[in-house]
Amino acid sequence: MGFLTLEGVSKVYGGLAAVRDVDLAVARGEFVSLLGPSGCGKTTTLQMIAGLVEPTAGRIGLDGRDITREKPNRRGLGVVFQSYALFPHMTVAENVAFGLEMRKVPRAERDRRVAEMLALVHLANLAERYPRQLSGGQRQRVAIARALVIAPPVLLLDEPLSNLDAKLREEMQFELRRIQRSVGTTTIMVTHDQAEALSISDRVVVMEAGRMTQIDAPYRLYEQPATAFISTFVGKMNRLAGVWGDGGVAVAGTVLASAPADVAAGTAVTAWIRPEKLHLRPMGEGRLAGRVASRFFLGGHWLLTVGTEAGDILVSVPNTGEEPAREGEPIGLDWEPASLRVEAGAGAAA
Amino acid sequence: MQKNGPVALLFHALVVAFVLAPLVVICLVAFTPENTLTMPTTAFSLRWFRAVFEHPDFVTAFGNSLWLATIAASISVAIAVPAGLAIDRYRFPGRDALNGLFLSPLIIPHLVLGVAFLRLFALIGATGSFAWLVLSHVIIVTPYVLRLVLAALSGLDRSAEQAAMTLGASRFTVFRRVTAPMILPGISGGWLIAFINSFDELTMSIFVTSPATVTLPVRMYMYATESIDPMMAAVSALMIALTALAMLALDRVFGLDKILVGEK
Structure with missing residues (x-):
């Protein structure tokens, strides 16, 4: 009460x-x-x-x-x-x-x-x-x-x-x-x-x-x-449109996650991930390849926009005192499978 | 802030000169020692001011005008404040009609009003009554007060009233402690403009005053139709001084821009 x-x-x-x-x-x-x-x-x-x-x-x-x-x-x-x-x-x-x-x-x-x-x-x-x-x-x-x-x-x-x-x-x-x-x-x-x-x-x-x-x-x-x-x-969020298919969620042909979703194969799904849940890896490693499109220094962290096959993805990199990847540099992106949320539908965000 | 160019400044100076010149001239003429309306050249004299006070009918008329303007302005404030609140705050049938009605005396020529009141007062046997004279003046000055009250209300932050209410104030307490003090510049500005308008009014008053209730402008008019001597200039100078003092006082207390142009 x-x-x-x-x-x-x-x-x-x-x-x-x-x-x-x-x-x-x-x-x-x-x-x-x-x-x-x-x-x-x-x-x-x-x-x-x-x-x-x-x-x-x-x-x-x-x-x-x-x-x-x-x-x-x-x-x-x-x-x-x-x-x-x-x-x-x-x-x-x-x-x-x-x-x-x-x-x-x-x-x-x-x-x-x-x-x-x-x-x-x-x-x-x-x-x-x-x-x-x-x-x-x-x-x-x-x-x-x-x-x-x-x-x-x-x-x-x-x-x-x-x-x-x-x-x-x-x-x-x-x-x-x-x-x-x-x-x-x-x-x-x-x-x-x-x-x-x-x-x-x-x-x-x-x-x-x-x-x-x-x-x-x-x-x-x-x-x-x-x-x-x-x-x-609430907060910054990456939204990736994909398809639920064999072996997981495919975005632009790349299988990103195998998170179980209660939907039939072939239906459209949306994957969500926070910028700080993404990690930078050297080129060729990680789950998704991309190229740094822009880079902002915000004091406590860097905010990178990474161009990938799945679209532009925001990545937040904590400031450790060293510069992360420069603009134009090819890199890989990785994340814990649990941080990617997948839901059915095209995810019409406001 | 945009700066005025030299042409604009010259234009402003000419406008100001055009408005002030007659007032300055009449005030100077009032100090002439001559018997005609001439500019004093060699000597200044207060003889025409003395002459004013030697005319008891002028002193009585001045007293009448002062009372009339004070009472009429106060009554119009008492009408315009609640009317302004209603028109500003509420949407009710007849709101626009009420607003129009309150403003109509501004549009109707005072000459027409004068004739109409003369006829009405004759009909109801109110000719020569001071109370009815006051009423006729209330009608012509209320629009001025209402305009200023409405301007003050439209610039008012309503959330201050809501805050007072949430703090436990009743509607009347909100008005007394918050709304009224916040629109006080508009109310006092309205009162003063109503006072000046009533004090000045001639056209309508000629019809509705009687020898017992004659006002200063009516008395001056009657005097001027018979003879023009510098005493008229002295009376005018006194009226100008009174008005200027009142406006100065208002400006000192609230600031004239704030009242007439709106809250900054």
Whole structure:
């Protein structure tokens, strides 16, 4: 039994279903991400939990209580908006104190809790500033402090890091996780950034066209994607079209894998493999021959595009301090048979 | 930022000069010691300003105008803010009609409105009533307030209101603590423009004022039809000074660009 539950929740806008029949159970203290491309219904789902959008059908429960029709100001959930939605005419401290004021918390206790919360997000020295005097990362932390100070049962984050630059975003991911751990609040975050979802969540919910297509721990999502869409959306993935025949899967005439597949001989299959599961071998060795088409150095690793009979294949090579094969060099590719996933069908990826 | 070329700068300078020249001239003429509308050349005098205050009917008319403009602007704000919220936030039958209705006084000539009100007030026996005069002014200044309120609302980040709601604020508290302060520049700008328009209004007021409720522009008009002397220039200079002070105050508090051009 989940702490926060969605049962058959749908939202229809003028005949168009933004969210279709969604079921989700979030445990107390859990950090769950809703991941998907724009327009997949993830923000609508979050707004329904917050009470800002009324579901067309279904039931939303919080700690055993039905909150489906409850007004947002009665739910007591903490919400951090994509634009941060700070009150521009109030100082940082006044922004954070707002929720406590609404709860008629006495002045002394209010001041104490605001100070505590600002210390938690490392903003104690900026309490008297106005939002326009803060940087993006600081505003973001004010928004988090304002949402958390009311000690909400659930914290809802709508693309909280999307307005920050890359370096700050990474810092804030750690920061967000640290704050969430120390407060222990059940958190649901909406994001379109798969790396962000994978790095900070306990579980990731992938949404496609209004449906939840996979709910899993980050590493399981990465290793065992449930749909072709998830395969390509989460992490980098090589997709090879082939035919299931005698002795295994043949791609462009080369037998690549003998992984058993529950399909008849001669049917089209798709093979999937992650770039980091491929290994470079000298020319003539390995399972597949190819030629390095391009090479990117990314610090921790190299990303090579290798032209093969089966098409262009991305290969990730860890940086060991030595240069891997140069552009134009012929090489061989190898992998553990278990890392190649084979499924029936042409694998129409999104 | 694009730089203006010399021709454009010259053109801007000419436009500004064209707009300001009459105001500058009338203010200078107000200081003449002569009995005719001439530019003071040798000496400056405050005699015509003194003359204004020696005319009690002008002082009364000034008081009337001040009250009228203050009350009319305040009432129009009280109407335009809820109307603006409804028009901006909701899609309801008659929304466009309501928007059109609120803006129609801008389109109808004040002369026509004046005749219409004169007839209406005569019919209902309201001739000479200050309250009905206020009402007629509310009608002509509300469109200005509504425009500015709508502009302020369209630039408003609605998520701030949603945030306030999720923090436990009721709808009214959201309006009082978040929405109203955020659109305050638009509201005060609207109030001031309504005030100035009401204070200035002549064409319609000629028809709907009575000797007891005569406004300053009407009093000036009546005086000017009989004789033109530099006292008119002195009254004009006072009105210009009042308006300029009000605009200056508004600019200092909120910034005029922000109110009239929109949130930056």
